[in-house]
Amino acid sequence: MSAGPAGIPEDRALSPHTGYTRAHWEAAADSLLAAVEPYATEDRALYHLPGEHTSWSGRLSDGLEGYARTLMLAAFRRDEKALERYAEGLAAGTAGIWPRIEDRSQPLVEAASIALALRLTRPLLWDRLDDGVRQRAAAWLGDALTAEPWPCNWELFPVTVGGFLEDIGYEPTLSRAAIDRGLDRIEQWYVGDGWYTDGDGRAFDYYNGWAMHLYPVLHAWLADDERLLDLYGGRLSAHLADYARLFGGDGAPMHQGRSLTYRFATTAPLWLGALTGRTPLSPGGTRRLGSGALKYFLDRGAVDGHGLLTLGWHGPDSAVLQGYSGPASPYWASKGFLGLLLPPDHEVWTATEEPRPADRADESHPIGPPNWLLQSTSSDGLVRLHNHGSEDVRYDPYYTRLAYSTVTTPSTSYDNSVIVGDDPSRTGIEPLGVGEGWVASRHTTASGARVTSLVLAEGAVEVRAFRVSAAPEGTAVRVTGWATGESGAQAELRPIHGLLSASSDGLTGVTAATDTVFVALARLTAEPDPVPLEESVTLTVVDGTNEIHACWSGGREVRARLDDGAVTVGTERPGV
Known part of the structure; x- marks a missing residue:
């Protein structure tokens, strides 16, 4: 019998496609959290993961990134012992160690992860802090309310910080203004049917799922705002109808777009749909895609011999990196553990895995x-x-x-x-x-x-x-x-x-x-042993007309015409 993380046996009855269950996700989260702990500074405010600090932001910001992105994982895991360690880091970091949040600076990104984690675990972490620590943390996060983001998915980082600060009563007017401003700005990039561009232009990729949908939907859900949840949740549901088709039969996400080193963060919108009830996918279909992606990367060397996520795709791979990629950047993969917010008896964990549409x-x-x-x-x-x-x-x-x-x-x-x-x-x-x-x-x-x-x-x-x-x-x-x-x-x-x-x-x-x-x-x-390519379709190109006739082996016929900047396509099916 095959085994997954921590040697947990696969369950091919409950999960016939991947063998993975909630226990495998829990074990993977625990392993990742344990592996980063030795790299925390003594005060636990920074996580200096091994590797070259070649990102734009520098070593100090990279250390903050290590803290924030792994804190998010601890929050989804609801690991109280781990959260105690991060509480120590929060106290030290906000006492002058962490860099300030400034316009278009990397700490603005990490502030969103910290604020989201604090909001999700408020009874377990925030409410147990000393008043002085809470005041310093709120003040540090507060700079995100007025910091200018890059005009893309970054607009949602002040929204996420503002949602938490509004919840705790810190600068409520300023917090509300940051929320409204960010949500207003992403409207100019919504193009319909569940899709956003990532800023001006036509940049479409996974940022739709792990940023443009994730933050507004989570904000609406945590705020218990049904109006916003209907709006953003409806868009998420429409998006998932397409998004679910971007995963291969082996679990691999589509190899397109930037920040691919976040790997199974691609599963975050799948779990988000199940968490909020805004999804066209069945519970078993959701888990099949989510577990398939996690298994795909764990089976192919995404985690090194020290248990750390590497900068790359399978293993280390500089081709998928950007200038902002630092040693802790891959830990945005923590978003993929969003499904652990769903209790063990939720049907997304108890239903039998179902095949992808294209498996049929x-x-x-x-x-x-x-x-x-x-x-x-x-x-x-x-x-x-x-x-x-x-x-x-x-x-x-x-x-x-x-x-x-x-x-x-x-x-x-x-x-x-x-x-x-x-x-x-x-x-x-x-x-x-x-x-x-x-x-x-x-x-x-x-x-x-x-x-x-x-x-x-x-x-x-x-x-x-x-x-x-x-x-x-x-x-x-x-x-x-x-x-x-x-x-x-x-x-x-x-x-x-x-x-x-x-x-x-x-x-x-x-x-x-x-x-x-x-x-x-x-x-x-x-x-x-595929059928010879030439037997799959008969093609005729009509000289002088720019027309193409294709007759597929299954009987479907297609007639297309290419003009300069215009294409017309007509299809005929056998017997129709």
Whole structure:
């Protein structure tokens, strides 16, 4: 019989997909808390975890980060002995050790974690503190009420601090103003159907779940404000209908976006939906996804030989880090233990695990606001995200590639890209629509060429089509596919129209005097013996009309037309 954290046997009757139960989550939390304790300073105000302090904020702020993010874990665990240690640290930290909370400073982030933990555990921690400590702590946190956040999910940190301070009666007018201001600001980024952008632009990723939904919903729930809970909880429920599909059959979250070193923090919105009753997911479905993600990372070296979370994805991996990443940054993974707020007899812990939707059948799921198409296959558990609407202000490979998956990582050689001339840039993405089995967009390269992109998908197979406009005749075009690395998956890329096979660098072609259409056939699969790619679909490209006809082996026919900045798609099903 397999075992999980602390050698606890897996329970394949209650949890047929992961074997994990609440006991495994408790053991994982206890192990993480025990592992960081030796790295606390003598007064317990700072946790100096090993590793290079290369973050923007410096060693002192990194030590505060270690305190705040592991305190959050102790709060979700309701570990009274651990909370006593953190109470000592709170007393010392607010006596002049912790850096002040200033405009756009890292301590503002950590203040939110501390305030949330104090609010969640008020009878166990805050109410047991001396008056002097409470006064100093409130004053230290109070700077967050007027500190200017970065214009993104940071707007919610003063909201979280303000919610706690308002509860304890500290500067109630200022606290309420901080709450209202932050909640008002995120409204400009809500784009409907449960999705936010993370600030201006079109940055869509896990920050939707572990920040943009987490903080407002928890605030409304803790404040017992039904109006706010209906508003933000309704958005969360809508979001989870899409979000639940971002996890692979092996538990892996989608490898896209920034701050991926937070790992199983991706499970926080799943538990939040169950905690507040705002979720479309069944209790067994919620636990299957949550436990799947935790198990995925614990089984793949996310925790080192000292029991510490490393800076990386599986093990250490600098590719997924940002400039703000310090040794304690991975401990935002503590958010993933939010489910421990649910009592042991809650049905999310007692129900039998249920399969993901894509475990039952292949699925092509369109997501409107970010203009994404999720392509899932039941045979291998892979999920592929076709990105035709998310980007960062920089050319960031974790935002701007054409596709991502739960088993591959963006490569330094521009996987999943269309490169015009020597220009790989893909910014200023204009969504052109998404529907059943298709998604499209347009972008303009730095050289001024316009690229209209279309993906048609069925099963594990993709038709990738591009119309290149405003490029000089004879301009080289390169189309690349999936970079599988050490994933064990198999990638294929075949030229269909306007392209020739190249080496491992992809497919190549050149532009004509007028707009030029390029079409390729691609597949990413973990099936050991897939049907030959060419037998999956019959493709016809009509010269002079920019039309593509696809007849899938299952009988579905798709007719698409690529214009410069516009795509039309029509689908016919057999017998309809």
